[in-house]
Amino acid sequence: MAKPNVVSKQELLRSAQQCVARQGLQALTLKAVAEGANVTPGTVYYHFRSKEQLLLELVQEMCRRSWQHLETDADTADGFLEAALDSAKSRCSHESLYHRLFFSLVAAGFHQEKLRAELSRLLQEENDALASQIRRHWHAEQLGDISAESWALLMNALIDGLALQALLSPTFDVERAYADLEKLIRRQLLPQGGASA
Numbered sequence: 001m002a003k004p005n006v007v008s009k010q011e012l013l014r015s016a017q018q019c020v021a022r023q024g025l026q027a028l029t030l031k032a033v034a035e036g037a038n039v040t041p042g043t044v045y046y047h048f049r050s051k052e053q054l055l056l057e058l059v060q061e062m063c064r065r066s067w068q069h070l071e072t073d074a075d076t077a078d079g080f081l082e083a084a085l086d087s088a089k090s091r092c093s094h095e096s097l098y099h100r101l102f103f104s105l106v107a108a109g110f111h112q113e114k115l116r117a118e119l120s121r122l123l124q125e126e127n128d129a130l131a132s133q134i135r136r137h138w139h140a141e142q143l144g145d146i147s148a149e150s151w152a153l154l155m156n157a158l159i160d161g162l163a164l165q166a167l168l169s170p171t172f173d174v175e176r177a178y179a180d181l182e183k184l185i186r187r188q189l190l191p192q193g194g195a196s197a
Contacts, residue, residue, distance in 0.1 A: 007039050009047050013058050017097070025100050030054065052108055052115050059101050060122060067129045077137035081185060084133070088159045089178045094170045099163040127152045142189055155185070 015036035020028050030051060034041040048054040066087055070080065091098045109116035130152035134143070143151060158181060166172045 007037055007043055009057070010061075012037055012039075012044055012047055012054075013061055016054055016058055020097055020101070025104060028055075052105065052112065055101050055105050056115065056118055056122075059098065059105060062098050062101075063122065063126060067126075070133065071129075077190065080133055080137050081182070081190070084130075085178055085182050085185075088163075089174060092159075092163045092166045092174050092178070094166055094172070096163060096167060099160075099167055102160075103164065103167065123156070126156055130156060138189055144188075151189075 012033055016028060016033045019032045019036050023032075028051065030044045030048065031041050033054065034044045037044075044054075048057070070083055070087060105115065105119055109119045127149065131148040134148040134151050138148075162174070162177050162181070165177075166174055
């Protein structure tokens with residue numbers, strides 16, 4: 001029997017994530033989320049107006065958790081770089097849940113202006129969070145004539161581009177791509193191999 005309609009958004013997001021992990025993105029429906037959380041479909045509709053809203057909030061939650069982890073675990077530039085690349089690499093695979101959700105939303109956003117605006121805000125949050133960490137860990141002279149905001153934009157674009165290639169090609173060499181990306185960033189931001197403040 002279904003639980004009374006006392007369930008948090010977090011429980012529904014966990015149910016959605018488990019549904020996608022077990023059965024794939026194509027099986028994700030608001031009804032499947034309700035069944036997974038043992039609640040009525042009306043409860044899910046109360047929290048989420050559409051499947052796209054559910055997916056968006058799931059992606060936002062995954063992003064926030066990732067940034068919270070990075071902000072607390074990396075005290076030095078070197079430590080931050082290593083933690084950030086490890087985090088990004090962990091989501092870069094042919095079966096990546098995060099990027100499957102994200103790119104599905106991007107595709108839907110081409111036809112839904114409101115969703116496109118929400119995704120734009122999400123990308124801006126990601127860029128702002130990374131720019132803040134870059135300013136925290138690197139001095140202006142290390143950044144050269146490229147702003148922290150531009151570094152963030154370029155790094156996030158590289159990471160999303162690598163994820164897209166990994167999703168599309170089961171033979172994409174994630175380890176090599178990330179090793180080379182780390183060398184590139186270290187060469188530009190940590191030329192002597194040292195960390196900053």
